[in-house]
Amino acid sequence: MPEDPALTLALPKGRVMQEALRLLRAAGMRLELAGAERALRFDAGDATLIVMRNADVPTYVELGVADAGVVGKDVLAEAGSTLYEPVDLGIAACRLSLIRPRGATGAMARVASKYPRTAADYLRRKGSTAEVVKLAGNVELACLSGLADAVVDVVQTGETLKANDLEEVDVILESSARFVVNRAALKLKAEHLRPLIAALRDLTGD
Amino acid sequence: MTGAPPDGTRFVPPELAQARTVALERLNRLYASWGYAPVEVPALERYDPEHPRSEQSFKLSDRDSGVLALRSDFTPALAQLVRASFPEAAAGDAGALRLRYSGTVWHAIHPELARTREFTQVGIELIGVSHARADAELIHLARESVRAVGLAPRVEVGNPGFVRALFELAAVPEERRGTLADAIDRKDRSDIRALVDELELSGPAAAALAEVPDLYGGSEVLDDARRLAPWPQARAEIDRLEGVVAQFEDDSELLLDLGMARRLAYYTGVTFRAYTFDFGQPLLGGGRYDGALLPHAAGFSIGLERLLSALPAPPPASAPRVVATDDVAARRLRAAGIAVLRASDADRAEALAEARARGVPFLVHDGRVEELTAGEPGELAALAALLGEGEEGAAGA
Numbered sequence: 001m002p003e004d005p006a007l008t009l010a011l012p013k014g015r016v017m018q019e020a021l022r023l024l025r026a027a028g029m030r031l032e033l034a035g036a037e038r039a040l041r042f043d044a045g046d047a048t049l050i051v052m053r054n055a056d057v058p059t060y061v062e063l064g065v066a067d068a069g070v071v072g073k074d075v076l077a078e079a080g081s082t083l084y085e086p087v088d089l090g091i092a093a094c095r096l097s098l099i100r101p102r103g104a105t106g107a108m109a110r111v112a113s114k115y116p117r118t119a120a121d122y123l124r125r126k127g128s129t130a131e132v133v134k135l136a137g138n139v140e141l142a143c144l145s146g147l148a149d150a151v152v153d154v155v156q157t158g159e160t161l162k163a164n165d166l167e168e169v170d171v172i173l174e175s176s177a178r179f180v181v182n183r184a185a186l187k188l189k190a191e192h193l194r195p196l197i198a199a200l201r202d203l204t205g206d
Numbered sequence: 207m208t209g210a211p212p213d214g215t216r217f218v219p220p221e222l223a224q225a226r227t228v229a230l231e232r233l234n235r236l237y238a239s240w241g242y243a244p245v246e247v248p249a250l251e252r253y254d255p256e257h258p259r260s261e262q263s264f265k266l267s268d269r270d271s272g273v274l275a276l277r278s279d280f281t282p283a284l285a286q287l288v289r290a291s292f293p294e295a296a297a298g299d300a301g302a303l304r305l306r307y308s309g310t311v312w313h314a315i316h317p318e319l320a321r322t323r324e325f326t327q328v329g330i331e332l333i334g335v336s337h338a339r340a341d342a343e344l345i346h347l348a349r350e351s352v353r354a355v356g357l358a359p360r361v362e363v364g365n366p367g368f369v370r371a372l373f374e375l376a377a378v379p380e381e382r383r384g385t386l387a388d389a390i391d392r393k394d395r396s397d398i399r400a401l402v403d404e405l406e407l408s409g410p411a412a413a414a415l416a417e418v419p420d421l422y423g424g425s426e427v428l429d430d431a432r433r434l435a436p437w438p439q440a441r442a443e444i445d446r447l448e449g450v451v452a453q454f455e456d457d458s459e460l461l462l463d464l465g466m467a468r469r470l471a472y473y474t475g476v477t478f479r480a481y482t483f484d485f486g487q488p489l490l491g492g493g494r495y496d497g498a499l500l501p502h503a504a505g506f507s508i509g510l511e512r513l514l515s516a517l518p519a520p521p522p523a524s525a526p527r528v529v530a531t532d533d534v535a536a537r538r539l540r541a542a543g544i545a546v547l548r549a550s551d552a553d554r555a556e557a558l559a560e561a562r563a564r565g566v567p568f569l570v571h572d573g574r575v576e577e578l579t580a581g582e583p584g585e586l587a588a589l590a591a592l593l594g595e596g597e598e599g600a601a602g603a
Contacts, residue, residue: 064486082388086419088396178396183488184481186393187362187461190423206395 214323364466
């Protein structure tokens with residue numbers, strides 16, 4: 001019987017997964033999807049891959065179900081993660097920003113976000129007493145519909161904002177995808193993870 | 207009343223409670239064999255905003271408008287006990303004081319990621335001394351604690367004093383040290399570089415900060431660290447770690463990490479955490495905190511529930527083997543360590559039905575044992591012998 005791969009990696013569904021796979025392969029890992037694109041967990045050769053929503057990656061890695069994973073800094077900040085983040089992969093770059101209707105200047109009473117913790121921390125730092133409302137998606141709509149007078153959300157190009165007459169008021173966090181590692185795994189599986197980290201750093205110039 | 211306990215607390219079923227008892231017994235036996243004396247401290251404390259975990263404590267109002275807190279950590283309470291009851295040891299004038307404890311602590315946190323709000327801490331403190339032998343004793347016992355419950359230990363050992371020395375050399379402003387230490391502890395070079403730029407730190411020590419996270423591995427790490435940070439203040443901290451490692455004949459289970467920078471303001475010397483294979487979370491953590499609560503003190507604590515969750519599922523709690531109507535015979539068996547249920551009815555037929563219904567294999571009635579369903583090989587004979595069947599005048603238990 002073939003042995004299980006030495007590493008389990010948690011990857012977020014979608015485009016980031018494709019870019020992460022490209023980097024991991026370039027770093028020397030043999031990863032074959034072999035028509036298993038729709039599977040949630042599969043043996044890909046040098047690693048078992050488990051595929052999930054990006055917000056779940058920190059949980060899987062923190063608890064050690066996955067040894068390592070790829071996830072955005074925005075998600076890590078929101079999760080209050082203390083995972084090892086040894087490589088900034090430089091992919092999926094975006095900003096987490098405070099967004100308001102163009103020209104709005106008054107005090108904020110309610111701020112909507114998919115990132116309630118990060119939003120609340122930011123508002124507290126700025127001395128704002130606004131309440132934070134957690135939403136699941138399309139946060140801009142909260143501003144447009146009057147649900148909230150500001151939102152905290154991801155900005156990639158700013159095109160969506162322009163089209164909806166919204167304005168990026170302040171950048172809270174510059175985000176990019178990180179290679180994250182479980183604390184026990186980095187130490188106990190160093191012989192697999194250390195060379196991988198070194199190779200990823202060479203590729204990304206980190 | 208609803209059936210479920212509050213969030214972040216739980217009921218413990220018999221098989222798990224049994225596994226807890228066994229683990230606690232083994233740990234206590236280990237610590238006792240090294241001369242650690244048991245102490246107890248109240249679960250109710252006076253609320254103190256200066257307490258290291260004050261933000262995580264459950265608060266209660268006392269009768270006279272005072273505020274109490276549920277115990278959130280043993281170490282501060284233990285330090286109070288030591289100052290009150292062992293002033294000489296507290297001052298470092300009485301040699302080493304070794305104490306152990308176990309009990310419940312409560313954290314008023316949002317229960318998530320396998321962190322509960324009510325859990326059990328078991329730990330030891332070595333007070334009144336500060337040297338490599340004391341640090342090594344604790345690391346050894348950390349290792350043995352993991353082994354005592356049947357797991358293979360790996361202990362990571364660091365010295366946050368090294369990071370602190372670099373902070374001094376690089377003149378990192380006091381108010382940003384926590385943030386920078388967190389980035390180092392996460393091995394997040396990207397954040398470290400961003401902070402170094404933001405704080406406009408310059409010079410060789412500042413440049414070394416982003417390399418600190420990679421100083422983990424075997425004893426070769428010590429030389430790597432000396433090359434990275436050749437300044438006397440930093441070297442003294444590397445030497446301190448080396449002095450502790452040198453106490454071990456076999457250091458193969460030790461993993462050094464000079465990038466450990468957790469709770470930099472609290473820990474002053476060597477810190478450590480224990481892991482085991484195929485389990486992603488630390489089983490215990492501790493270190494030296496001279497001056498934080500007592501002039502000289504170090505210790506560690508185990509999260510008992512976490513430790514138990516690293517073990518294979520416990521076997522079903524052992525059911526009693528005997529139902530007895532005969533109290534004298536039952537007393538003999540219990541004295542021999544056999545669990546005996548007292549029959550609800552002294553009548554043989556009733557007791558027999560009770561034993562069958564409960565799946566208990568043996569019935570003892572009128573001084574005699576009967577096998578109802580097959581017991582372990584030889585079990586019937588052993589029970590009969592204990593009851594002195596066939597010999598008149600057997601010694602009473």
